[in-house]
Amino acid sequence: MLSADDLSAFVLTFQLAGVSTLILLLLGTPLAWWLSQTRSRWRSPIEALIALPLVLPPTVLGFYLLLSISPSGPIGSLLQALGLPSLAFSFWGLVLGSVIYSLPFVVQPLQTAFSSINRQLLEVSATLGAKSLDRFLSIVLPMSKIGYVTAIVLGFAHTMGEFGVVLMIGGNIPGSTQVLSIAIYEHVESLEYGQAHWLSGILLVLSFAVLLVVYTTNRRGFKVSAP
């Protein structure tokens, strides 16, 4: 059955996925909105940048992140100058990595949902006296429910399954940075196949359930790009 370390890996993984998803929504909403409305020439480069984690090996991403959060890197030295603790091998370091790694999984469904809203509806709303925040909350948000469900589920599930980035920047500290995917790897390395079966089985069932939710809510043919 599950050891104490396995359980804490579970808790940590869900905490990480939950916090990352929340941050992703706060960050992804304005970003996806801007991308869906803008005609700026910066749109394509920024879209490409956001989509990078879809094609890049997670270890590459993790490597650059590790460099930048190390005491001599830009983020690391900034944090040091502000007197804040280092992100390397910490929970918040993992959050940073997860947010970057899962960004396309949140931004893309939101952007698709926002782009499909008829602009004239927003014009009607403006003539009725609604300012931009009001328009967003009263028209855009309720009309993008499916996009949000997809974004939340994919963001959460993708963070739950990450391995490479975590290994590079978080290491493998049980109870502190050891997440499920790494715990499984550990078990296999130590030939503890029984433990590995348990954790893998639970992850498999959970991920399937999550995707089932996405595809049943999105029966109207919402396309999600996956690596």
Added chain:
Amino acid sequence: MIAANIQLQKPGFELRAEFEVPAAGVTGVFGPSGSGKTTLLRALAGLEAGVTGNLVVSGAHWLSGSHSMSVQERLVGFVFQDPCLFPHLTAMGNLLYARNRAKNSSYQIDLEHVCEMLNIHDLLNRKAGLLSGGERQRVAIGRALLNRPAMLLLDEPLSAVDQGGRNYLISILENIFQHIEIPIFYVSHASDEIARLAENLILMNQGRVIAHGELKQVLGKIDTPLNASDEAFSVLRCTIKSHQLPYLTTVQTAGGEVLQVPRQPLEGDSVVRLRIRARDVSLSLQRAQESSILNILPATVVALSPEIQQGTRTVKLDVAGDSLLARVSEYSVQQLQLQPGKAVFAQVKSISLVG
């Protein structure tokens, strides 16, 4: 007074609109498609970016130089071609959305009264997607009214409605227009809608305002592109006189001329508007005897359109004080020696009574 002198440059299109119309009643905006009617309306609402010039509405500067009032501040009600109901709300939800955001305190409007005028009581609990085109447009008009606009802008509101629904909706609109005391701009390319609803007219062509002013006065201008075309029409105000002839109703113009129109279920002395297409009017020098044409009126030629299109000219006539347009071939103009002052008989083949 609404005074506009506005310009807008878009790729492949330029709007230059200069006009002055009273800040009351219905101003029709008429012109062929692509002439800039919708763009003009959107510019009035503040929905187009990059509009320059001046726009003064009842003393308030909506646009002056570089300062432009925001859409929200202008307090306009905009009814689009496509009703654009908010799909996540019911019909009632759409109405309340507008009512809850109404900022204009200069008059009140009652939800119950609006539903009654538009006959939408039975639709209120339905989602927008479950309504027909005509029903959706009625709710959209109600939504615009409940926001208590200071000006109502309608962009071909009947175009998404089928023929049966059109006649119904136009009578509803006519009733509403009589009851609200705000300026209304009504864009259409259908002359019967303009003839029925508009008191003032803005004529547009290729992004320009060609003529503006009181309806009959604008329609009577002989040198407009409208009057050089087959779309030219006249509007006559008449009084219902009698129903004595079989299948016919007799009406009388202000100047006392008598016309027969298809039988109408209207009482004597009610005032109606007739739209007569210029292409349905022909001219002769003598009154035709034993003709199937019912309406033959003595008239005097006032002017001829300077432009000849496809060998045809528009002739402006005076019929006992009313002006009437006729489309005749240039050949006939020469044969009959038509020129201002010439006495003729106008044979009117078809009349539509528009309201």
